[in-house]
Amino acid sequence: MNLIKSNYLAYIIVHFTINIMNIYLLIYLPLYFFDVLNIDRTELALTQLVSRSMLIFTIFLGYFFDKFSQKKKKIISFSAIILLASFLLFLLFRNIIFWYGLFLSIGLVTRMVVQVGMSKLMFDLVKLNDNLKKNFILVFNASSSFGAFIPTILFSIIVVDFYSFPHWNTFFMAGWFLSLPIIFIYFLIKENDIKISETHNKEENTDSSSKIWLTILVYISYFLFWGSYLFWYPLSSWITSNFGQNAFKFYSSFYVIFFLFNLSGFFVAKRIYKKGNEKKIIIKGIFGIVILFLVYPYVPFPIFFFLYSIEALIYGLVIPNFLHIIIDLSRRGKYENLKYQILQSSNYLGNAIFTSLGIFLSSYFSTTSLMVISAFLVLLASFPLMVKKNGKSLVVDKKDFDAIKDKCSSLYVQEK
Numbered sequence: 001m002n003l004i005k006s007n008y009l010a011y012i013i014v015h016f017t018i019n020i021m022n023i024y025l026l027i028y029l030p031l032y033f034f035d036v037l038n039i040d041r042t043e044l045a046l047t048q049l050v051s052r053s054m055l056i057f058t059i060f061l062g063y064f065f066d067k068f069s070q071k072k073k074k075i076i077s078f079s080a081i082i083l084l085a086s087f088l089l090f091l092l093f094r095n096i097i098f099w100y101g102l103f104l105s106i107g108l109v110t111r112m113v114v115q116v117g118m119s120k121l122m123f124d125l126v127k128l129n130d131n132l133k134k135n136f137i138l139v140f141n142a143s144s145s146f147g148a149f150i151p152t153i154l155f156s157i158i159v160v161d162f163y164s165f166p167h168w169n170t171f172f173m174a175g176w177f178l179s180l181p182i183i184f185i186y187f188l189i190k191e192n193d194i195k196i197s198e199t200h201n202k203e204e205n206t207d208s209s210s211k212i213w214l215t216i217l218v219y220i221s222y223f224l225f226w227g228s229y230l231f232w233y234p235l236s237s238w239i240t241s242n243f244g245q246n247a248f249k250f251y252s253s254f255y256v257i258f259f260l261f262n263l264s265g266f267f268v269a270k271r272i273y274k275k276g277n278e279k280k281i282i283i284k285g286i287f288g289i290v291i292l293f294l295v296y297p298y299v300p301f302p303i304f305f306f307l308y309s310i311e312a313l314i315y316g317l318v319i320p321n322f323l324h325i326i327i328d329l330s331r332r333g334k335y336e337n338l339k340y341q342i343l344q345s346s347n348y349l350g351n352a353i354f355t356s357l358g359i360f361l362s363s364y365f366s367t368t369s370l371m372v373i374s375a376f377l378v379l380l381a382s383f384p385l386m387v388k389k390n391g392k393s394l395v396v397d398k399k400d401f402d403a404i405k406d407k408c409s410s411l412y413v414q415e416k
Contacts, residue, residue: 010188014080014118017182018111019147021087024175027236027252028155029094034237034362036163037095041363047101048233049356054105055348059341061116076117077186083110084182091172149256151175156253162245215329217384219346222322224384225286226350227377228293230358231370238367243301251305258312265316278321279385285318286382293375297368 033039086107093099158171231238240248269281292311296304330340354377358370365373
């Protein structure tokens with residue numbers, strides 16, 4: 001098997017497995033904790049805060065893989081084994097919140113190591129042949145969609161009774177067994193022996209205070225944009241209580257539709273992209289998201305399902321434009337990868353804080369109230385983008401769009 005095909009297969013297995021884990025974390029464990037186990041939400045909130053704060057370490061992974069790029073195959077493979085083991089352990093110890101949080105923390109860190117390592121491998125190959133970029137995008141999207149789809153089918157078949165612990169046990173173990181192929185990626189990853197010269201895009205160090213000001217504003221805006229995490233965790237329980245168990249099964253079974261709508265948003269964003277237009281698209285998208293959050297509590301399930309799909313589409317439009325700006329700021333001067341990861345940490349910080357806060361507040365406020373608060377937070381994200389400093393604009397070249405899409409096409413499913 002040649003280098004390209006072997007890495008394609010490794011890429012498929014990694015993203016298939018990671019999206020299986022993501023769907024369990026995103027849809028089913030929240031429902032299990034809230035409606036089946038009825039766990040103490042304050043304790044769960046603290047656990048989520050500590051576990052998801054581990055994502056901040058992603059800041060250093062770009063530098064880490066640059067420093068030890070010659071060992072990335074071993075690092076990725078070892079991390080994949082730890083990821084698989086942690087997935088099993090936090091499923092087995094899910095009823096004991098301390099151990100669940102510990103193994104979830106390990107799983108989130110090793111997941112990011114595997115993802116960043118595979119991205120590094122992909123970018124090295126793309127530098128040799130730019131035409132491979134589209135193939136990797138296709139492989140990524142197909143494997144991610146399939147990984148997101150399989151657990152929803154298993155849930156419909158296995159969990160006939162929402163309150164049956166044996167049904168849930170079988171469902172969780174089935175997900176782990178589906179993830180087993182990730183242990184074989186060591187035999188599939190083929191590293192490129194050709195040395196690739198790196199060039200750094202150094203910009204003249206002019207008006208550095210303006211650059212720092214713009215960076216701070218973007219960081220705040222991107223952090224507030226993820227205010228939707230506030231009602232993300234209680235959402236599965238809210239759907240079940242508001243629309244019934246059958247509605248939730250329909251929602252979970254067709255979750256892949258939201259992924260496809262999100263993916264469509266990326267393609268639309270690429271076609272309508274115009275240099276210097278990023279902030280306008282983001283602000284319009286934010287207003288659309290705010291309206292949806294305010295409407296959700298008052299519509300029947302079919303309309304909710306449709307509107308949730310539209311939300312996924314809007315995120316697909318907005319996230320690439322945020323990353324346009326982030327990459328442009330990161331490329332000004334030295335340490336581009338480190339600056340990129342620091343700016344991206346606003347997403348991880350939002351994940352940790354808003355998810356945990358939403359779980360805690362769900363004991364005192366309805367999910368409808370959390371949706372309203374989320375709408376307010378997301379709306380606030382538009383204000384930093386409206387601030388102008390010395391007429392500076394935040395733009396990026398169109399040639400970077402495909403690289404941006406590679407980085408962000410999994411954000412909605414993996415992080416939201």
